[in-house]
Structure formats: C-alpha cells, structure tokens
Amino acid sequence: MFGFSVFLNDEIDEDYLQSMLAAGFSGIFTSIHIPEEDVSHYKQRLAQLGTFARNHHLELMVDISRDALGKLGASSQHVGPLVDLGISGLRIDYGIDWQDVAEISHQLKVALNASTLQQSDIDALKSFQADFTSIEAWHNYYPRPETGVDSDYLLARNQWLKANHLPVTAFVAGDNDKRGPLYKGLPTLEVHRDLLPLAGALALIQDYCCDHVYIGDPGLSASSRDQFVTYIDENSISLSAQSLVAGHTDWLDHIQKPHSNRLDPARDVVRSQEARLRPLVKPIVALNTIERPIGAITIDNEGYQRYQGEVQIVKRALAADDKVNVVGQVKFSHLPLINQIGPGQKFEIRMEAFN
Missing domain, CATH: 2.40.100.10 (Cyclophilin-like)
Known part of the structure; x- marks a missing residue:
C-alpha cells in the first residue's frame, strides 16, 4: 500500500488530496504536535483531513504524543473523539506507556517506532493483552542530510520485525514541495534522499521487506504521480x-x-x-x-x-x-x-x- 503525508501547519490543499486519491494512494499520514497558541487551527485542519479520508475510504494515521492526545479531548481509554475526527490509527510518540498502547490497540490501529522497538517492549504489550492484529511498525523519516538510516540496518531490522509478525512501513522523499526548514527530503533511508520516489518505494518493498511506503514530503510531482498510477493500476514500471x-x-x-x-x-x-x-x-x-x-x-x-x-x-x-x-x-x-x-x-x- 502507498500513502502520502499532509502537515497541519499549512492550510489543507484539497486539490493535492484529490490528485493523490486519483493516483491510487490509499493512506494519509500526519503529525500532531499542537502548539498552545494554535490548538483551534490544528483541530480544524485535522477535522478537514479526517473528513476527506473517511469520505474516500482512506486510512488516516496520526503521529501523536500524550500531550496532543489530551488537547484533542481523548485518552487511551477514550479514543472516541479521534474516531469522530476520521482518524483510523495512531503512531505512538513519547509519553504513552505500554499499558495505554495496549488499550488503544483494541480501539484503533497502532503504529510503533520500528527503529527503537525491543523484544522487551513486545513482551510488555503481550502482558497487557494488546491486540497484535492492530499493531504495526513504522520507521521515522529524517529531515537532516546524513542522518537517514543505514541500508544494512534497515534490512536486518525489518527482518526481525517481520519475524515478530509486525507489518512494516517506511518513507521515501517527495520530489516536489519538500518540507522545510531544510527542504532536503524526508526519507527513511539516507541512500534514498535524492532518489526518484517510485524507485525508492519499490526498493523498500522488494529489497527491504516493507509492506507499506509513504511519501514523507508534502509534495509529489505530476510525473511521479503518473508513474505511481501506472504501477498501481497496471503493475507496470514506466x-x-x-x-x-x-x-x-x-x-x-x-x-x-x-x-x-x-x-x-x-x-x-x-x-x-x-x-x-x-x-x-x-x-x-x-x-x-x-x-x-x-x-x-x-x-x-x-x-x-x-x-x-x-x-x-x-x-x-x-x-x-x-x-x-x-x-x-x-x-x-x-x-x-x-x-x-x-x-x-x-x-x-x-x-x-x-x-
């Protein structure tokens, strides 16, 4: 499955959402770290994004901290406000313990940090009776050049995650409207930082055991979208x-x-x-x-x-x-x-x- 990223510090671009939907992308990722002075704007944009995702049957995964969870009126025991917003899953950030994660897994999809997850963490989730059918492993993206993940590490890491029956997601950089302030792409692998998006996405799936790939940056060029259309619709590389x-x-x-x-x-x-x-x-x-x-x-x-x-x-x-x-x-x-x-x-x- 292919997905794309939308960031809530800017107005939602409905035309871009429609273009990615038309290209065959089936997931949206966003990150919620809400500044105190801008809670209402973030909630409004998240609601707009969630409505689009729900209306078009797209998965909406949100990177969230305990602090942001509270600002949205939710908790690990009560995720109803998130469901109402159209959110289908949470990528767990700092401040949320394993017992809370286990509770959330019975209500929403949960994405754990693929790079830092340990066997002891999996054992803790099992002890709290987490629903592992709702748990995935998601890698980070890396805005600063030279800090992306090493290729050998990613393969070994993903093989371990797959051995633990966890689906794996990673990111490739976009090739249009790269995210600031560095504008150097948002890939998981450093070697993919300047790579054509489809080439990076297929490499992650075919060579690195990934199940899903998201475009990290908020922009994908029309020519790259066309390539994804050809691959998604016809299973053909253009x-x-x-x-x-x-x-x-x-x-x-x-x-x-x-x-x-x-x-x-x-x-x-x-x-x-x-x-x-x-x-x-x-x-x-x-x-x-x-x-x-x-x-x-x-x-x-x-x-x-x-x-x-x-x-x-x-x-x-x-x-x-x-x-x-x-x-x-x-x-x-x-x-x-x-x-x-x-x-x-x-x-x-x-x-x-x-x-």
Whole structure:
C-alpha cells in the first residue's frame, strides 16, 4: 500500500488530496504536535483531513504524543473523539506507556517506532493483552542530510520485525514541495534522499521487506504521480528515455509497446518477452551499433537472425555489438528503476523523440 503525508501547519490543499486519491494512494499520514497558541487551527485542519479520508475510504494515521492526545479531548481509554475526527490509527510518540498502547490497540490501529522497538517492549504489550492484529511498525523519516538510516540496518531490522509478525512501513522523499526548514527530503533511508520516489518505494518493498511506503514530503510531482498510477493500476514500471536515432518511427513504435521481463531474467539486461514475437514492418538494419552503457535501450538488428526485434535495457555496461542497435537511453533519474524490473515484471518505455 502507498500513502502520502499532509502537515497541519499549512492550510489543507484539497486539490493535492484529490490528485493523490486519483493516483491510487490509499493512506494519509500526519503529525500532531499542537502548539498552545494554535490548538483551534490544528483541530480544524485535522477535522478537514479526517473528513476527506473517511469520505474516500482512506486510512488516516496520526503521529501523536500524550500531550496532543489530551488537547484533542481523548485518552487511551477514550479514543472516541479521534474516531469522530476520521482518524483510523495512531503512531505512538513519547509519553504513552505500554499499558495505554495496549488499550488503544483494541480501539484503533497502532503504529510503533520500528527503529527503537525491543523484544522487551513486545513482551510488555503481550502482558497487557494488546491486540497484535492492530499493531504495526513504522520507521521515522529524517529531515537532516546524513542522518537517514543505514541500508544494512534497515534490512536486518525489518527482518526481525517481520519475524515478530509486525507489518512494516517506511518513507521515501517527495520530489516536489519538500518540507522545510531544510527542504532536503524526508526519507527513511539516507541512500534514498535524492532518489526518484517510485524507485525508492519499490526498493523498500522488494529489497527491504516493507509492506507499506509513504511519501514523507508534502509534495509529489505530476510525473511521479503518473508513474505511481501506472504501477498501481497496471503493475507496470514506466521509464522515460531519450531517443538516440532520427526517423525509424517503426522501431520506436515497436519499443513503446507494453513489455514484461522474461521469467528467466538475464544478468546483464532486461529482456522483453514480447518484443521478438511481434511482427516487424520491415527488417531492422544495423545502425548506431555502439557501446552500451547502463540504461541503454537496444533492439537486435537483422544480424541476430531469429533474435531480430528483441528489445533490451542494459543493466551493466556492455561492449558494442554490430548486431545490436542502441536506439535510446533511459533518463538518469530513472536508472534506479531498472533494478526493480524483476522476473515477469511489466514495464513500458516512454521515448522522447530524437533532437
């Protein structure tokens, strides 16, 4: 499941909510640390956000402290005011003890701090008869550069959490309207700080055992939303590329049809299962048979005989081959997505014309 973040220090942007809903996102995360002088504004915005979530069947998870809980007229024994606001779950912050967490788990979904949770904490929750069907583990996001989580740590941590039957959520940075005051992204993993959002999200799911991924920043670009739409609706990874050959529109049409990686994936390239089986308008002559860098998009020419027409995306740099035409190059920011095209994964290539 994919979700996005909304912060209550600003007015709620209904257009953005609608755009993320239309893109297929199914969860909203927000944080409530209410300053004394602004309680009414926060309550109003939270109510607006909760109404939207409830009306559109979105999950609304709220990062909350005991202090903020009280300001909203709720307690661990009485979460009715939160339910009335449209809140479906709480990410537990400081000041709430395990007995209170256990009580809340019987009324709302509970998200525990995935990075700091210990076996003794799980044992305490069991002793207080917490409802573990309502408990998840959520990682933090890290606004300051160089403070995001280490990749090896995250994988080991998530494997432990999964062994304890806890679903895991983590964050990727947005690529538009990043949150201040640093404006450096809100990822869980430091290595993902400047990564394309979909690439980071798929890596968290496929490589780091995460179940859910949220956009940490309050903004996602239209192009990234389009990528999520394609993945959510069609289970297909969309790559943007630049054409390297003029003319030959028949080649480009051949390349821009839907593809899926072979079920027996190659080490060096992503191989389209479909391309070689599609009829060609005419034989593919040898052209631009140059070295193949990572991200090169190639089509086998007539020199490869029965392989003619096969479309590949290069995963590791390869030498030139006079039987392979290099016809395009995946854009730099989209290169990490190539690693997420596993066996049988559908993908599409959106090629910009040669100029």
